[in-house]
Amino acid sequence: MKKWILLAVVVLMLGYALYDFVIASDDSASEGDDRAVIYPELDEPNQKVGTGIKQGQYAPDVQLETIDGETVRLSDYRGQPVILNFWATWCPPCRAEIPDFQKLYDDEDQNVEILAINMTNTEDSVEGVQDFVEEFEMTFPVLMDTEGEVANHFQINAYPTSYIIDSEGRTAYVVQGAMNHDFMMQALGKIE
Numbered sequence: 001m002k003k004w005i006l007l008a009v010v011v012l013m014l015g016y017a018l019y020d021f022v023i024a025s026d027d028s029a030s031e032g033d034d035r036a037v038i039y040p041e042l043d044e045p046n047q048k049v050g051t052g053i054k055q056g057q058y059a060p061d062v063q064l065e066t067i068d069g070e071t072v073r074l075s076d077y078r079g080q081p082v083i084l085n086f087w088a089t090w091c092p093p094c095r096a097e098i099p100d101f102q103k104l105y106d107d108e109d110q111n112v113e114i115l116a117i118n119m120t121n122t123e124d125s126v127e128g129v130q131d132f133v134e135e136f137e138m139t140f141p142v143l144m145d146t147e148g149e150v151a152n153h154f155q156i157n158a159y160p161t162s163y164i165i166d167s168e169g170r171t172a173y174v175v176q177g178a179m180n181h182d183f184m185m186q187a188l189g190k191i192e
Helices: 002-030 092-106 126-135 149-153 181-191
Strands: 061-066 071-073 082-087 113-118 142-144 161-165 171-176
Touching (some): 061 142, 082 092, 092 181, 126 142, 161 181
Parallel strands (some): 082 113, 113 142
Antiparallel strands (some): 061 071, 082 161, 161 171
16 A cells, blocks of 8 residues: 555656646746847747757847857857857866867868857856856857846756757757867768
8 A cells, every 4th residue: 555655656746747847847938028138039030930949940049248248149140150058167068178169269261150158147256257268268259148048048957058050040959068179070061
């Protein structure tokens, strides 16, 4: 009898967890506020049908400020491949891949933009992010997701996560975990 009660409790807990993950995340994703930086509406001039965060869909247009205070919008880079990289200073795999991103960015033969989206809401301080950028001599744009809205919209649950977006704005690859330079070159070679 105790086994059946324990089994019923476990099944109920798993059922609730599944409900919470699937249904509740859909509800929270559809709620918006006036500070939203994601533009999925089709009346946006650069937005395409089939917008989403999955491979093959057009990436949602996002707008964030860089660490230097400049406003950047993903659609500003249409016409060239873009790597959206979600990262944090406290993440060891993120630290490991930054030199490879810098090597790719410095390669004049590559027509790719790297937008490094720092999950600033998980950081101890903005100054720590600035110190990290200086330490790793990052010259590509570092965007600050201060409220975590963009990371939440892209459903980032592993660090780092990169979206490799083709020149038309479609997500070609979603990569969870660190990438090395060779992998980046192979992936970009397949979408150009």
